[in-house]
Amino acid sequence: MGGIEPFTPDDDYCVYCHAPAAGMCAACGALCCPDCVELVMGWTTRRAVCRTCAIDEAPPQRATARALPWLAGIAGLAAALYMLSW
Numbered sequence: 191m192g193g194i195e196p197f198t199p200d201d202d203y204c205v206y207c208h209a210p211a212a213g214m215c216a217a218c219g220a221l222c223c224p225d226c227v228e229l230v231m232g233w234t235t236r237r238a239v240c241r242t243c244a245i246d247e248a249p250p251q252r253a254t255a256r257a258l259p260w261l262a263g264i265a266g267l268a269a270a271l272y273m274l275s276w
């Protein structure tokens with residue numbers, strides 16, 4: 191677009207390591223280079239997010255696995271209460 195620029199604007203550098211950026215984090219919009227970005231598996235799509243955001247966004251499988259004992263406990267409690275209410 192408009193010819194070759196002799197200089198790359200500062201905005202095109204990774205905000206973490208100042209390497210040439212490849213794209214923006216899908217979560218926070220920070221410019222990231224391929225080294226500082228991680229692919230996070232979403233429910234339907236894969237998103238490229240920076241490492242800071244990737245830590246916050248645990249993979250859904252792990253989140254579900256962590257939630258399962260809780261869900262089972264709640265379901266068991268609800269079932270017990272349901273039985274007792276008869």
Ligand SMILES: [Zn+2]
Pocket residue numbers: 204205206207208209222223224225226
């Ligand atoms: Zn980087």
Ligand SMILES: [Zn+2]
Pocket residue numbers: 215216217218219220239240241242243244
């Ligand atoms: Zn981010």
